[in-house]
Amino acid sequence: MKHPLFKSAILACIICCCLGEAKSQIVARPVAAKKTIVKPLPVLKTPAALIDTFFSKYKKDGTSAAIDYLFGTNKMFNNEAAIAILKGKLDSVQRSFGQYIGRELVSQKSAGISLVFYSYLVKFTVQPMRFEFMFYKPQNDWLLYRFKYDDQMDLELEEAGKINNKRP
Helix, strand or coil: CCCHHHHHHHHHHHHHHHHHHHHHHHHHCCCCCCCCCCCCCCCCCCHHHHHHHHHHHHHHCCHHHHHHHHHCCCCCCCCHHHHHHHHHHHHHHHHHHCCEEEEEEEEEEECCCCEEEEEEEEEECCCCEEEEEEEECCCCCCEEEEEEEECCHHHHHHHHCCHHHCCC
């Protein structure tokens, strides 16, 4: 009859041998160190930063690059034909208004924290124009929601200055 401690001693030896072998296998096969690549956090662009970049591209690279950048913020704007028409119209208007000089913020409004509107007086050598931007933030990123331009700002200002527009 075998002694119970004898079984325990044999079992302990087997476990130690297995652990020792496993340990030696780990030591015998060193694992190559993984290179840790630290990715920078994405820069969350604000609507004002998007507009600044738009105007910078507009001045430096022209209408096409600026519109591509702006509409590139929202993948839903994928109608290339309509975007090409917009670029063509804005280019022809700019040619008749003269060289781009700069911009002035006229109005900034928000509806909650996820929908914002910016209106700019855009200065050219011949006459001004108005650019309107609306941005929407459904989750983390701001997307272009609407872009409009017109040359009616001077008429609206004139109309607002008339006496008959004052309400009692």
